[in-house]
Amino acid sequence: xxxxxxxxxxxxxxxxxxxxxxxxxxxxxxxxxxxxxxxxxxxxxxxxxxxxxxxxxxxxxxxxxxxxxxxxxxxxxxxxxxxxxxxxxxxxxxxxxxxxxxxxxxxxxxxxxxxxxxxxxxxxxxxxxxxxxxxxxxxxxxxxxxxxxxxxx
Amino acid sequence: xxxxxxxxxxxxxxxxxxxxxxxxxxxxxxxxxxxxxxxxxxxxxxxxxxxxxxxxxxxxxxxxxxxxxxxxxxxxxxxxxxxxxxxxxxxxxxxxxxxxxxxxxxxxxxxxxxxxxxxxxxxxxxxxxxxxxxxxxxxxxxxxxxxxxxxxxxxxxxxxxxxxxxxxxxxxxxxxxxxxxxxxxxxxxxxxxxxxxxxxxxxxxxxxxxxxxxxxxxxxxxxxxxxxxxxxxxxxxxxxxxxxxxxxxxxxxxxxxxxxxxxxxxxxxxxxxxxxxxxxxxxxxxxxxxxxxxxxxxxxxxxxxxxxxxxxxxxxxxxxxxxxxxxxxxxxxxxxxxxxxxxxxxxxxxxxxxxxxxxxxxxxxxxxxxxxxxxxxxxxxxxxxxxxxxxxxxxxxxxxxxxxxxxxxxxxxxxxxxxxxxxxxxxxxxxxxxxxxxxxxxxxxxxxxxxxxxxxxxxxxxxxxxxxxxxxxxxxxxxxxxxxxxxxxxxxxxxxxxxxxxxxxxxxxxxxxxxxxxxxxxxxxxxxxxxxxxxxxxxxxxxxxxxxxxxxxxxxxxxxxxxxxxxxxxxxxxxxxxxxxxxxxxxxxxxxxxxxxxxxxxxxxxxxxxxxxxxxxxxxxxxxxxxxxxxxxxxxxxxxxxxxxxxxxxxxxxxxxxxxxxxxxxxxxxxxxxxxxxxxxxxxxxxxxxxxxxxxxxxxxxxxxxxxxxxxx
Numbered sequence: 001x002x003x004x005x006x007x008x009x010x011x012x013x014x015x016x017x018x019x020x021x022x023x024x025x026x027x028x029x030x031x032x033x034x035x036x037x038x039x040x041x042x043x044x045x046x047x048x049x050x051x052x053x054x055x056x057x058x059x060x061x062x063x064x065x066x067x068x069x070x071x072x073x074x075x076x077x078x079x080x081x082x083x084x085x086x087x088x089x090x091x092x093x094x095x096x097x098x099x100x101x102x103x104x105x106x107x108x109x110x111x112x113x114x115x116x117x118x119x120x121x122x123x124x125x126x127x128x129x130x131x132x133x134x135x136x137x138x139x140x141x142x143x144x145x146x147x148x149x150x151x152x153x
Numbered sequence: 154x155x156x157x158x159x160x161x162x163x164x165x166x167x168x169x170x171x172x173x174x175x176x177x178x179x180x181x182x183x184x185x186x187x188x189x190x191x192x193x194x195x196x197x198x199x200x201x202x203x204x205x206x207x208x209x210x211x212x213x214x215x216x217x218x219x220x221x222x223x224x225x226x227x228x229x230x231x232x233x234x235x236x237x238x239x240x241x242x243x244x245x246x247x248x249x250x251x252x253x254x255x256x257x258x259x260x261x262x263x264x265x266x267x268x269x270x271x272x273x274x275x276x277x278x279x280x281x282x283x284x285x286x287x288x289x290x291x292x293x294x295x296x297x298x299x300x301x302x303x304x305x306x307x308x309x310x311x312x313x314x315x316x317x318x319x320x321x322x323x324x325x326x327x328x329x330x331x332x333x334x335x336x337x338x339x340x341x342x343x344x345x346x347x348x349x350x351x352x353x354x355x356x357x358x359x360x361x362x363x364x365x366x367x368x369x370x371x372x373x374x375x376x377x378x379x380x381x382x383x384x385x386x387x388x389x390x391x392x393x394x395x396x397x398x399x400x401x402x403x404x405x406x407x408x409x410x411x412x413x414x415x416x417x418x419x420x421x422x423x424x425x426x427x428x429x430x431x432x433x434x435x436x437x438x439x440x441x442x443x444x445x446x447x448x449x450x451x452x453x454x455x456x457x458x459x460x461x462x463x464x465x466x467x468x469x470x471x472x473x474x475x476x477x478x479x480x481x482x483x484x485x486x487x488x489x490x491x492x493x494x495x496x497x498x499x500x501x502x503x504x505x506x507x508x509x510x511x512x513x514x515x516x517x518x519x520x521x522x523x524x525x526x527x528x529x530x531x532x533x534x535x536x537x538x539x540x541x542x543x544x545x546x547x548x549x550x551x552x553x554x555x556x557x558x559x560x561x562x563x564x565x566x567x568x569x570x571x572x573x574x575x576x577x578x579x580x581x582x583x584x585x586x587x588x589x590x591x592x593x594x595x596x597x598x599x600x601x602x603x604x605x606x607x608x609x610x611x612x613x614x615x616x617x618x619x620x621x622x623x624x625x626x627x628x629x630x631x632x633x634x635x636x637x638x639x640x641x642x643x644x645x646x647x648x649x650x651x652x653x654x655x656x657x658x659x660x661x662x663x664x665x666x667x668x669x670x671x672x673x674x675x676x677x678x679x680x681x682x683x684x685x686x687x688x689x690x691x692x693x694x695x696x697x698x699x700x701x702x703x704x705x706x707x708x709x710x711x712x713x714x715x716x717x718x719x720x721x722x723x724x725x726x727x728x729x730x731x732x733x734x735x736x737x738x739x740x741x742x743x744x745x746x747x748x749x750x751x752x753x754x755x756x757x758x759x760x761x762x763x764x765x766x767x768x769x770x771x772x773x774x775x776x777x778x779x780x781x782x783x784x785x786x787x788x789x790x791x792x793x794x795x796x797x798x799x800x801x802x803x804x805x806x807x808x809x810x811x812x813x814x815x816x817x818x819x820x821x822x823x824x825x826x827x828x829x830x831x832x833x834x835x836x837x838x839x840x841x842x843x844x845x846x847x848x849x850x851x852x853x854x855x856x857x858x859x860x861x862x863x864x865x866x
Binding site: 035045074081091092094096122129 | 223224225226350351353354355357358359360361362363364366367369375400401417418419420421423424490491492493494547548549550551552578580581754773777778780781782783784785787788806807808812813814815816818819820821
């Protein structure tokens, strides 16, 4: 069965794949979009966060069939050149250490600011609860989200 | 100090089989002689004065980053060090993650050693190149070299003359090699000591950065591996017929006592691995249970741990001490849980091997003289170095896990049996169940103090789960006491142990610093005052009425005074304040944690750290390491424990192995003392003391003394 998904603005067809396959593996193994990361495979860590019709989802548990005809944005599609205000804030606040979780963190942060342009600290903590950073960059992520919010205001 | 050796270009070319028009100077390697470096990548037509630097006529300066990048931000730190000494604009420097070689100072990320071991050598390598560039420009202009300087990737001469490094590179390669290049004084540093944002962030936040798991050679297949759930168990038989029938499955291969399922994508590989039927011989560790291990340890520390060391007369000193403490501690087994799970990609093609890895130790992969047998690429592949291409990728978290190259080896073992590239990944379940764990420790201390709190007698009884009967070093707490006795007993671990961020210290510091807090409390002395006296502060020693201090550690005393002021020690009555200190990796750290007495937004509201680490290369990166170490340790302190049941790890993913999440992360305020001393280690120094700072704060907030980790089990 063929499944068509609009990924980063481009209609992309998958043919002959298992419709139960999580979107994550289609992005990474089939399309080579490796910016979206594997961390747990059970929606516990957020490393695989992408946007489905603008909403943040964990692509490691979303079956391909559930994304049929949807609009998917990955970290690669957020901006052409890293100019999204959240990406800029991440650079300015020097957020990453190893960097592995940061695609997911950025995608969650963008979704947060789309829904709530002026989040307070507890709202940030709560919204970002699904994204694990093993290196402990949380204080810098909080700062970067606040700084991106100011930029977007 | 590392020295540049002057090895002729011809010798080097003969050794490496390279043919370029540039001059290549051998860089005398860290403890290894200069010999063949077949994997050397030297750009054609480049001025490549040593293994670190190549200056090409088209692409400018390339810096080979010798040590693996695991998020310690070494790429940026090394670029800064090079930038200052070479006079290069670091925004224009290409950073190349070096392959395993034997002519670099250090190719391992461990022991907080990246900067402290490479600082001098990298500067000398850069100074050599700089002096040759300057000499070439001076010759071309017919001016003395002392009228020229290198800055912003140009050589500048009198009268506003300037020439780009890449333009003069070829001429520089013909200059004699300076025997003792002068290093710049610190007053001329433009980068070192100033906040520099990480040079890789833009690539990271746009998804361009390639970690090991992102290696994607054309036509790659994807594999997962079935491993015996019990350590050292063996494979009896397996039936892969159902798996092989699944659409997308390419091969199922046996690698030693493991079975690898290879498919067109990772999802199919995972699904197919679930239908492989396997019979294991679980082996001798199948009876190991964490619960009984703990009971055995408890019994052993109370009764039958044999004496391994004795100094003075503990019994007499202890029985006459007016203040006596008897305290047990337990620190559990934990897993690394690097967010990028272990993985490896390998391609066995036409008698050669190409490998993509995210390893913390390239020294082992090359076969450094300290490498473990069989852990080098020639042993793993059966090929000589010149038939191996290894790409070192960025590491998505190491914490010591990626010092074992088991995942590189597994990927090679799989690739040996097929003729296409294979990427093998650990699922999170594989990762938590097949780690190289921090294995548990059990301690019991009996401590006798004078009525003024002065430390007199100590008995340490320890039990460590070990597979080998290795003698454990006494913990550093012993050195504060004159009369001491040490008893130690190993018990069977049942799993493979390994290094986890600040190995050893991450347990003993918790024990020692908890003990100090108990000693201060039982003596009725404020913790900062007590620590000051312990570490040699004259005023505190006088205030407490001690004759002398057991140790003389002025840097710790300075940090204690700094952190007392920074934290507003005990000023806010809504919080318990906990103190802890640590020295290691050449650095020193004092931490104060604030825990709310009731309620509160976070389990730990705020953490203050004061650090002495010699000269700071990059204050931003330094603070990230200190902050990260504290938060990393907080995760272990609050939540983490892996347990064995019938020899198998019970936890499987982040639902039952809890990670720290944002709401639990305190803000961390850091002061780094100014210093012109040689730069020291920062990747680990804040981790060991963070645990006791938190548990001590919890005691002062609630009266509850935590002596068994994690806090919330």
